[in-house]
Amino acid sequence: MLRQLRPQSLRSPSRLVAACTRAYSIQANAASTVKLQDIDPSKLSILETTTPKELVPPTELVFGRTFTDHMLSLEWTASSGWLAPRITPYQNLSLDPASCVFHYAFECFEGMKAYKDTSGKVRLFRPTKNMERMNKSSARIALPTFDGAAMIELIAKFAALEKRFIPDARGYSLYLRPTMIGTQRTLGVGPPGSALLYVIASPVGPYYPTGFKAVSLEATDYAVRAWPGGVGDKKLGANYAPCIVPQLEAAKRGFHQNLWLFGDEEFVTEVGTMNMFVAIKNKETGQKELVTAPLDGTILEGVTRDSVLSLAREKLAPEGWIISERKYTMPELFEASKEGRLLEAFGAGTAAVVSPVRNISWKGNLVECGLRPDQEAGEVAQKMLDWISARQYGDEEHEWSYVVPGQ
Amino acid sequence: MLRQLRPQSLRSPSRLVAACTRAYSIQANAASTVKLQDIDPSKLSILETTTPKELVPPTELVFGRTFTDHMLSLEWTASSGWLAPRITPYQNLSLDPASCVFHYAFECFEGMKAYKDTSGKVRLFRPTKNMERMNKSSARIALPTFDGAAMIELIAKFAALEKRFIPDARGYSLYLRPTMIGTQRTLGVGPPGSALLYVIASPVGPYYPTGFKAVSLEATDYAVRAWPGGVGDKKLGANYAPCIVPQLEAAKRGFHQNLWLFGDEEFVTEVGTMNMFVAIKNKETGQKELVTAPLDGTILEGVTRDSVLSLAREKLAPEGWIISERKYTMPELFEASKEGRLLEAFGAGTAAVVSPVRNISWKGNLVECGLRPDQEAGEVAQKMLDWISARQYGDEEHEWSYVVPGQ
Numbered sequence: 001m002l003r004q005l006r007p008q009s010l011r012s013p014s015r016l017v018a019a020c021t022r023a024y025s026i027q028a029n030a031a032s033t034v035k036l037q038d039i040d041p042s043k044l045s046i047l048e049t050t051t052p053k054e055l056v057p058p059t060e061l062v063f064g065r066t067f068t069d070h071m072l073s074l075e076w077t078a079s080s081g082w083l084a085p086r087i088t089p090y091q092n093l094s095l096d097p098a099s100c101v102f103h104y105a106f107e108c109f110e111g112m113k114a115y116k117d118t119s120g121k122v123r124l125f126r127p128t129k130n131m132e133r134m135n136k137s138s139a140r141i142a143l144p145t146f147d148g149a150a151m152i153e154l155i156a157k158f159a160a161l162e163k164r165f166i167p168d169a170r171g172y173s174l175y176l177r178p179t180m181i182g183t184q185r186t187l188g189v190g191p192p193g194s195a196l197l198y199v200i201a202s203p204v205g206p207y208y209p210t211g212f213k214a215v216s217l218e219a220t221d222y223a224v225r226a227w228p229g230g231v232g233d234k235k236l237g238a239n240y241a242p243c244i245v246p247q248l249e250a251a252k253r254g255f256h257q258n259l260w261l262f263g264d265e266e267f268v269t270e271v272g273t274m275n276m277f278v279a280i281k282n283k284e285t286g287q288k289e290l291v292t293a294p295l296d297g298t299i300l301e302g303v304t305r306d307s308v309l310s311l312a313r314e315k316l317a318p319e320g321w322i323i324s325e326r327k328y329t330m331p332e333l334f335e336a337s338k339e340g341r342l343l344e345a346f347g348a349g350t351a352a353v354v355s356p357v358r359n360i361s362w363k364g365n366l367v368e369c370g371l372r373p374d375q376e377a378g379e380v381a382q383k384m385l386d387w388i389s390a391r392q393y394g395d396e397e398h399e400w401s402y403v404v405p406g407q
Numbered sequence: 408m409l410r411q412l413r414p415q416s417l418r419s420p421s422r423l424v425a426a427c428t429r430a431y432s433i434q435a436n437a438a439s440t441v442k443l444q445d446i447d448p449s450k451l452s453i454l455e456t457t458t459p460k461e462l463v464p465p466t467e468l469v470f471g472r473t474f475t476d477h478m479l480s481l482e483w484t485a486s487s488g489w490l491a492p493r494i495t496p497y498q499n500l501s502l503d504p505a506s507c508v509f510h511y512a513f514e515c516f517e518g519m520k521a522y523k524d525t526s527g528k529v530r531l532f533r534p535t536k537n538m539e540r541m542n543k544s545s546a547r548i549a550l551p552t553f554d555g556a557a558m559i560e561l562i563a564k565f566a567a568l569e570k571r572f573i574p575d576a577r578g579y580s581l582y583l584r585p586t587m588i589g590t591q592r593t594l595g596v597g598p599p600g601s602a603l604l605y606v607i608a609s610p611v612g613p614y615y616p617t618g619f620k621a622v623s624l625e626a627t628d629y630a631v632r633a634w635p636g637g638v639g640d641k642k643l644g645a646n647y648a649p650c651i652v653p654q655l656e657a658a659k660r661g662f663h664q665n666l667w668l669f670g671d672e673e674f675v676t677e678v679g680t681m682n683m684f685v686a687i688k689n690k691e692t693g694q695k696e697l698v699t700a701p702l703d704g705t706i707l708e709g710v711t712r713d714s715v716l717s718l719a720r721e722k723l724a725p726e727g728w729i730i731s732e733r734k735y736t737m738p739e740l741f742e743a744s745k746e747g748r749l750l751e752a753f754g755a756g757t758a759a760v761v762s763p764v765r766n767i768s769w770k771g772n773l774v775e776c777g778l779r780p781d782q783e784a785g786e787v788a789q790k791m792l793d794w795i796s797a798r799q800y801g802d803e804e805h806e807w808s809y810v811v812p813g814q
Contacts, residue, residue: 064505064594071504093509094499097478097607098471102500102588105512105644141648142655177594181509182648187471187584187609189680191651200504202594222636229631231649237512238645241548241589242638244598248549273596 036081039074039150043084044157051089058167061205063351064175068162072154072199075183076144078191085154087161090200096185100192106182107237108137111350112303114159114174114201114404116166117394122159124176124402125392127152129303134178136301137234142191143180151178155199156404162201170393171206175351207352212377212385214358215256215347217271219330220246221363225260225270226298233297240273247272257347259360262298266330269293274347274355275305278333279370279380281341282322288343289322290380296327304348304388307400311387316380330362337367344378345369353388356381443488446481446557450491451564458496465574468612470758471582475569479561479606482590483551486600492561494568497607503592507599513589514644515544518757519710520580520611521566521811523573524801529566529581531809532799534559536710541585543708544641549598550587558585562606563811569608577800578613582758614759619784619792621765622663622754624678626737627653628770632667632677633705640704647680654679664754666767669705673737676700681754681762682712685740686777686787688748689729695750696729697787703734711755711795714807718794723787737769744774751785752776760795761788 049069056066071090075083100106110130115123131148139145159174166174178199182192223246225239226232232239243258250258257272270276270293277292290312293299312323336342345357356377360367370378377385390396394403456476463473478497482490507513517537522530538555546552566581573581585606589599630653632646633639639646650665657665664679677683677700684699697719700706719730743749752764763784767774777785784792797803801810 062593062595067505090504092501093504094501097497097500097586097605098474098584098609102508102514102586103516103584103644104647105514106648107509107512109510140652142651175594177505177510179504179509186469187582188469189647189650189654191655198504202505224634224636227631227634227637229629230634230637236645236648237510238643238648240511240596241513241643241645243596244549245547247596248598 037083038147039082039085039154041085041150041153041157044087044154045084046087046161047089049089055165056203058169058172058205059209061172061203063204064177064202066202068165068174068201068203070158070161072158074154074197076195076197078193082144082146087158093196095183098185098187099182100184100186101181103187104182104189105236105238106141106143106192106195108134108141108143108180108235109237110134110176110178110235112176112178113204113350113392114166114176115392115394116163116168116172120168121394121407122156122163122166122404123392123394124152124156124159124404126303126307126400127155127402129306130178133235133301133303134180137236138180140231140234141236143182143195146197152402156402158199159201160404160407165201165203167203167205170389171209173204173392175202175204177202207355212356212381214356214371214376216254216358217257217259217360218250218253218255219261219266219360219362220250220258221261224262227262228297230297233295233299233301235300239300243273253361255361261330265327267293267327268330268333269298270300271347271355271357274349274352275300275302276345276347277308277380278328278345279343279378280332280336281343283339283341287320287322289324290316291324291326291328293327294325302348304350304353307388308348308354308384311384312380315383315387330360330367333360334362334365334367337369342368343370344380346378346381346384348384354381354384444490445554446489446492446561448492448557448560448564451494451561452491453494453568454496456496462572463610465576465579465612466616468579468610470611471584471609473609475572475581475608475610477565477568479565481561481604483602483604484600489551489553494565500603502590505592505594506589507591507593508588510594511589511596512643512645513548513550513599513602515541515548515550515587515642516644517541517583517585517642519583519585520757520799521573521583521608522580522799522801523570523575527575528801528814529563529570529573529811530799530801531559531563531566531811533710533714533807534562534809536713537585540642540708540710541587544643545587547638547641548643550589550602553604559809563809565606566608567811567814572608572610574610574612577796578616580611580799582609582611584609611758614762619763619788621763621778621783623661623765624664624666624767625657625660625662626668626673626767626769627657627665628668629653631669633669635704637704640702640706640708642707646707650680660768662768668737672734674700674734675737675740676705677707678754678762678764681756681759682707682709683752683754684715684787685735685752686750686785687739687743688750690746690748694727694729696731697723698731698733698735700734701732709755711757711760714795715755715761715791718791719787722790722794737767737774740767741769741772741774744776749775750777751787753785753788753791755791761791763788
């Protein structure tokens with residue numbers, strides 16, 4: 001009853017990456033044998049609005065609620081590849097109700113910001129990281145990939161066009177939301193034959209306008225965000241809608257966010273929609289350690305996470321800190337907290353940069369995370385915000401900051 | 408450093424259900440203290456098309472590619488609840504590019520069919536099950552719930568209006584796709600303040616126009632579809648896009664579908680986007696057993712799955728079959744196949760009803776699933792198709808068949 005086939009390789013993340021790459025090739029090849037067009041910034045057309053919006057006063061800005069005058073759009077088809085990019089007035093999308101984005105969540109996105117430096121120049125922050133991640137996200141769900149450098153060129157032009165929306169004050173920026181959706185108009189579950197990549201922009205104010213405000217978390221023990229072999233490390237829409245109920249539950253009991261755990265060991269993974277960092281003093285040696293969960297497929301590859309780790313290795317390690325990407329558990333934090341060795345904890349993400357954590361509700365205990373009652377941020381969180389901001393706003397010239405050309 | 412809080416209940420699926428229900432109440436309550444409107448079929452308005460479509464010849468129908476003249480739509484807002492239902496000509500949706508459905512996969516759907524019986528009456532099949540499941544799906548992602556009976560009344564009216572699209576031949580039907588999407592136009596990750604529930608319809612032919620065609624599967628060992636505490640038991644868009652790459656990978660190696668496994672034990676869970684059934688002869692007693700995986704939170708609660716189980720208990724159990732919802736593994740199937748005890752295997756879903764499986768590629772072996780080379784379906788699969796079809800088309804009068812009133 002059995003017939004021998006070639007041996008299969010074992011479970012491995014690299015095998016999935018290879019599978020994704022191959023899948024995209026299949027898709028492209030199936031549609032056409034000619035070379036598909038990649039994104040070509042030289043073909044950009046710009047149709048400027050004739051009814052510019054009135055600016056919202058900076059202090060009234062709410063994250064992602066108001067948008068700029070224009071949007072950047074690129075269509076893709078399996079037979080032609082990427083068509084000519086267009087900047088047009090911000091406008092509704094008109095989509096067939098059978099479009100696969102509405103049924104099977106063919107969608108991924110990025111969150112990035114444009115900053116205005118003291119000389120008035122618009123700068124992006126590590127856009128290469130966002131484009132790399134977006135390509136990984138899209139490949140994982142059989143959406144097309146693209147030339148990241150070409151896309152950065154277009155995003156830079158778009159951000160420069162919308163410069164007037166960025167208030168001239170520290171802490172303000174233009175939140176950019178590259179989004180890719182599958183637009184095929186059939187209900188069969190298969191790789192989309194067409195897609196739309198678009199970028200919209202929303203001016204945003206400082207996350208903590210009156211200084212840090214430490215948050216209280218509730219550890220979620222009845223729902224799981226991500227798992228090995230799943231898609232929790234990709235920035236897919238699919239990872240977000242299921243997060244709302246646990247957030248609402250935490251809010252109902254007076255907590256600001258929920259904390260995602262994994263497995264019987266209760267590994268700490270992410271906080272709400274941010275990566276999580278903790279600073280712990282070693283029980284034996286007293287040495288300080290900055291810890292975040294490793295990229296094992298269940299953790300989003302956060303750009304801010306990467307920036308925090310890089311800065312920690314550059315500036316904290318020489319002071320004697322150990323910088324660790326390793327698994328850590330709630331019992332470990334509980335013990336460290338009891339013994340006064342949990343120095344601080346914070347979330348890291350594009351919106352807040354860092355978000356200090358006051359305490360974590362877990363198994364009937366409130367695990368305090370090292371802040372005094374009158375203190376809203378730990379030393380590392382404060383330093384990270386300062387260090388990262390300095391590079392975002394160009395106070396410190398650094399390769400992470402991409403100055404939009406032609407200004 | 409610690410403060411005692413109330414004890415938390417342990418991990419349990421019922422706790423998550425309760426959490427979802429509560430979350431929805433929070434959302435509704437937050438928006439308004441007045442009682443929100445539920446769906447009211449008496450408020451239905453119908454705007455008929457002035458340009459009826461030409462019918463596609465039945466033999467040229469492709470699943471989910473062509474649609475009927477109209478669509479049914481209901482808007483929901485957090486402040487008012489469900490607004491008046493509308494049947495309008497089939498038309499594009501016009502949505503703000505910031506709409507939360509594009510970014511965070513606020514979307515869930517159902518798959519159901521309308522059949523024409525021998526007297527020409529339109530019938531739905533177990534629509535209550537679909538509405539129950541859709542309410543569970545929507546609650547899990549903080550979308551609104553609704554009165555299922557009221558929605559069935561509307562879907563029935565819509566199906567009756569589109570009657571001319573259902574060919575007068577056995578095996579044909581009208582595939583109905585209720586879909587709910589979040590339409591809030593902001594990028595903050597939170598419960599949508601507005602939503603759209605719509606139903607589109609696509610005439611479909613028999614899945615196997617020339618009789619069954621058994622499929623070959625590839626067991627996927629590098630990606631995992633669902634996890635306990637995740638959302639794999641809900642009909643969310645989020646569960647579908649991540650399935651494509653493993654399907655394309657299987658197809659590349661000549662297999663029709665992939666088979667999803669779970670855990671180190673290699674539990675068999677689902678096949679592509681269908682539930683999976685196997686018939687095994689007991690090693691000791693020789694007794695026949697029909698097995699499918701239990702609803703442990705990782706398995707979609709298929710309506711066809713439930714129909715197969717009910718019919719098996721009604722008709723196969725009296726013949727001495729054991730009907731089991733239990734976990735089973737690839738090693739168990741491998742051993743049963745080697746020993747000639749794996750009688751048959753099939754997928755179960757709305758599109759195909761049953762889809763017989765010839766073999767499964769697993770760890771370098773091709774596990775044969777009990778079919779002779781000249782045989783395309785096992786005995787149970789054939790009987791199930793006949794039994795279920797008889798109730799779908801009203802040959803057998805049964806409570807599962809809902810005759811659209813007023814015909």
